[in-house]
Amino acid sequence: MACQLPADCLNEIFEYLEIDKFTLHSCLLVNRLWCETSVRILWRNFFDFKFDHKRPLFKIYSSILSTLIACLPDESKNLLYNNGIFILTPTSKPLLFNYASFFKALSIYRINMMIVNVLENGLSLISKDKNSLVANEIIKMLANQITSLKKLSCYHSHYYKHNFNISFPYFPGARDLSELCCSSDLPSDFFNQLSQICHNLQSISIDFRSIVNSSVKDLISSQNNLKDLNLSAFDDGSWTDIIPAITKHSHTITKLKFRSDNDFSSFSFISSFTNLQKLLFLFLGEVIVDFTKLQYVNFSKLQILKIPYECPKPEYVMKFLENNGKNLKEFYTGENSKDLSLSIARFCPNLKNLFVLFNNGELDVLKTILISCQYLESIKIWCGINYLSEKEVLETVAKYSTNNFCELKIHHITTSDASPDDLESFFICWERRTPKKLLSFTIIGNIEYQLHCGYNSLETLKVIEKYENLGIIKFVTKSKNEGSEEGEQF
Template sequence: MAFKLPTDCLNEIFEHLEEDKITLHSCLLVDRLWCKISVRILWRNIWRYKYTIAYQYQLKVASAILSTLIACLPNESKEILYKNKIFISTPTPNSPLFNYAGFCKVLSINEIRRIINNVLQFFDIDQKAITSKEVIKMFINQISSLKRLIYYTFYNTIPNNISFPYFPNYLVDLLELRCSSNINSEFFYYLSQICHNLQSITIEFRDFTVSNELKELISSQRNLKNLNLFIYEENDWTNIIPALIKHSNTLTKLHLYGNNDSLSLSFVSLFSNLQEFKFSFLFTNENFKELQHVIFPKLQILKIPYYCLKPEYVIKFLENNGKNLKECYFGEDSSALNLSIAEFCPNLKKLSVCFNNDELNTLITIFNNCQNLESIEIWFGKGCLSEKEVLETIVKYSPKKFCELKIYNGSPSELILEDLEIFFLNWKNRTPKISISLIIIKSHYESLEANKVLIIEEYKNLGIIKKFEIRKMDNEEEEEEDDYF
């Protein structure tokens, strides 16, 4: 008799495979029990498919997802589609093996509309709207416990406002909400009545006013930890600030995005328990002037991904807060800013930065002064340090705990086979012995030549390379907002 692992043991194993979609798909084919366990995990957040497969296959996968969802629709919804001449093929004429919608823990209204708009590209807008309504209604009726809800209104090809038939108790478990400010106020009212345990809220301001219902929803939360505010055009978040500052004691993560240099950021100083702060203002950082003197005693992660017109504000901020920072991410190529990292941030473990081609000594200074540094991300391109001289510098000067290099390159790589082999040989002779991860991320995919593949495999087998990866930079890499549709 063949030995079978208990169900709870298989569940535990499969949970660790959540990010390994290829293996989970293989598990579907083993037997009914393996299929039942793995399909639940795969359908928790089915919308992430576009980050896990090549672009040319995304429409095919989207079509498969939609046809499966159509097969799961109740007969009443299928009849509505039929009456409106909406004919969508399904994988089988029989009933589906599973209630796929019921496995969902992440509901993205935007991704449902995106899939329908792309797959049903030859249907008219009313037919797309009807299909969206029926699919969304099915999710609302079938989901048992929702963790994340995503509902933005800027996707204009299908009507934005969705009428939710009711809000069942599964929203009590909702942990994350991503939405636009101009959604029908009734939506925010019903949420505020039942949903009080949100830990993360993302708001995109798409209107000049904010409804009282949205303010009440924010105010009613008990343990808000993560806040993301996105401003577009000349919109404003001023009238929502009183609701936000009620969470000044619990908030630990804040992301501000905008292009309006008249917005006041003085309220940010009230969040004294911030551990992570991301400041993504386009073209200007005049707003940052208000924060340069503020001290955040618990701040560990700072991200400023866009170019700063006045890096002196950031330098002053580092002088006041750099000692406690563990991670810094900058899109600036300022020599003064890079030197200030070495001076004011001695306890960094991770760093992402740009170096001009005359800043090799600055890189060495950072290595000498930041002895806890384990990982560095460096942007390469015209006018920047070369990959070869960075590799040579890492071997000679990187701290003892250093174990990861990420190379971001918007132009063809200048690395030749000899450069890589010399780097790995020199790394082999370093003390202490530690494996290194080398990740190359490019603006366009570029496969590795066969001879380089052989070299990489050789040094992997010797334990010198822990991980080597070359991949195309995608939207998630550029903005780190994997579900903003």
Template sequence: MTCQLPSDCLNEIFEYLEADKLTLHSCLLVNRLWCEISVRILWKNIWNFKSSFQQHDTLRIESSIISTLFACLPDESKELLHKNKIFISTPTSKQPLFNYAAFFRALSICEINRMVDNAFKDKPLISPLSLKDRNYLVMNEMIKMFASQIYSLKKLSYRYYYNINFSFPYFPGVKDLSELYCSSNLPSSFFHQLSKVCHNIQTLSIDFQDHDASNELKEMISLQNNLKNLTLSTFDVSWENIIPALKNHSNITKLYLYGNFDNLPFSFVSLFPNLQEFIFSFLGGEDFENFRTLQYVNFSKLQTLKIPYQCPKPEYIIKFLENNGKNLKKFHISESDKAFNLSIAKFCPNLKNLSAIFNNGESDVLKTIFINCQQLESIKIWCGEGLLTEKEIFEIVANYSPNNFCELKIFNESYTGISSEDLECFFISWKNRIPKKLLTLINIKDDYTYDLDDFEENRKIIEKYENLGIIKFRTIEYEEEEKGEFYYY
């Protein structure tokens, strides 16, 4: 006699498999109950499901998703599309086994729009509608389906710059929305509707497009009860008029600012005394003079600070570190300034993770950081022309890194690198360290730089010391590394 676990127990077990989509996918074939539970989890966030596959499978997966959703459309939508000679092949002529649209808990309007575009790509236009109007009609019917079928939506991404301009229907499922990614120039009716039913957004990301925030957007922000994570991104307009709506959200713990010019107000950051993570990511600016007021503000809970591109004046950041460096655990900076790097050693004794650039002749600065930052576990360092060499970095890491140190990331911007003899010398030195600790060595590469394992002799040495349990080596793409560090949905 077989014993079947209750569905709620199976559901809890399968939830742990959510990150392993391929394994979860195999559960579909066990029996009806397993299939029902698995399919709900697989479809609640199809964007994660897509990313589990290689790039060459993406179009096939997207086509399957769109054809399945097309099959789920209500009869009146199908009739409307057929009337306009709009056809998408479906997996079966029968009604789908499940109403897949109802399983969505994360919805990206932009991604759905892109997949619809791809579904009709290279297909002859037999509809009396224009290409744009045809795709618009399909999108409109799908959005109506989602709005009526999804009873509990957790994540919504809806940005206007994909030329989507439909009227967002009444959507009761957004009452449970906890993550919203939007642009400032969405129709005011969209934000007005959210203001009525959605008050529990914890993660909010706004792209400022074309114009400032509308009154409806500001009202929607003001009405949130538990906003924790805020991302503001702008490339042509200021976010100044949204600041009054943020004054009631002192509990924000993560703040990400993105842009391409420096004439922006930054003093509003002081509204968030509970800030734990701050990313300041800008291109096209100069001195970011408006950052000046922040250098004196104390954020007693700040643990992560990342400035991946252009930096405010070094003296501003140095003063900021003097006030806030003691509690920092993670600090990433692209500024190659000796005085600035020395301030890291002076003001950030509890760092565990550091990304920094050291100019040629600054080996003593790196040594000082290792000596003063005894909690350091991981460091990412650029090397190459005008910077410290790989050989210098390896020697300093072997001799001066603290006991807990266990991860070294190297990005070599030059076309030359360390010799096989020097590489093995580093591994031997690491092997002889006390206490012994496995070192994860990560080689960051792009199409124009030297890779640590480019040469066969280096590969043999790396493999030898991996087999001995001294190191763990892997290579990652520069874009992958940057996306992991600074990407926002």
């Protein structure tokens, strides 16, 4: 007699193996136990999918929406019918599972977009009120069915074009909420409800576009173990009023991310965050991060620092690196100061990942960094007008990078000056390394203007294919937008 694994064991196996969605879909056909285990994983974050020309977004959204409509109670179905809203369900028979109860992540915005995509674009233009009615019935049903919600994402109408009049129901399953993404101008009742039942949020992301709702402060203050805080301020928005609530968690927060197009005078309050490990500033326009006081603070656990756009004065960052560079594993800056670059080599010996701009003629600075940062595994370099040439970068990396190095990212401002022979010479040097290590070779460029910035010639592609087949390199291409987004992520 065959032995049947218990459901919890099977679930642990699937989770441990991190089975991809394609494999999980095949598991649906094994037997009912495998099917139910797979379905629970597939539907816990039903918007976590990739789509392409073979799976149009409209088709995916239509399938999800029809299934959710089938999950609605009869009262809600009749309400939609009486208001002239007709959405076909996948089957006339009862569903095999209550899919709504499997949800662990919920995005109000994605639900809105799904309804707009299917009802307005797919069928016919209907009123915004009817769209809101569909959204509210689905959200109300999910609020009743989800027993353990882990992530909730909700933004107000100022943030997105397609937003409906949403009534936030009571979410009993939100007691287990660990991640919240929202805007600060949501109704007070929304924040008050969460403040009463959610005390274990580990990650909070808030967009500020107007005055801060006082209940936002209460929600932040009521948390027991907040670790990750992501604050964005646009237009007239400001997080200044909630700084006292933030600093209450200065001993538990390990990750801070600030994004703004406003002018903030000081971030001196960050100095109290003694356990900070990751710090990211994303400031646009003329906004400059004020490091006047932060430059002297010692964050003994800081490992990641990213300032990809508007940067503080180089001398402030250099002083900051002098105090904190020894522990840094990753540094990302859009500053092109030779003195700052040399300070990286001097103060950051344990770096593993780096992005910094090198001006034309600063090849010696790149060489110094490669020699000084013995643990460096990955570097991203701009090449083209006013910056280093790719040919010189390839030669320098091949000669001076250590055995730990395994990833080179070239961001092209103009077409590459490296010939197929230059590439082959670089790959041959890599092949001869001891010990052998696969090189991830990434090209970032304006693909719409000229595919891969010169990496579309037959000779170049043949060289790349040859060394990919030999297992020497892994070739990756990205658009400039994808390359820029790297600096915005931890």
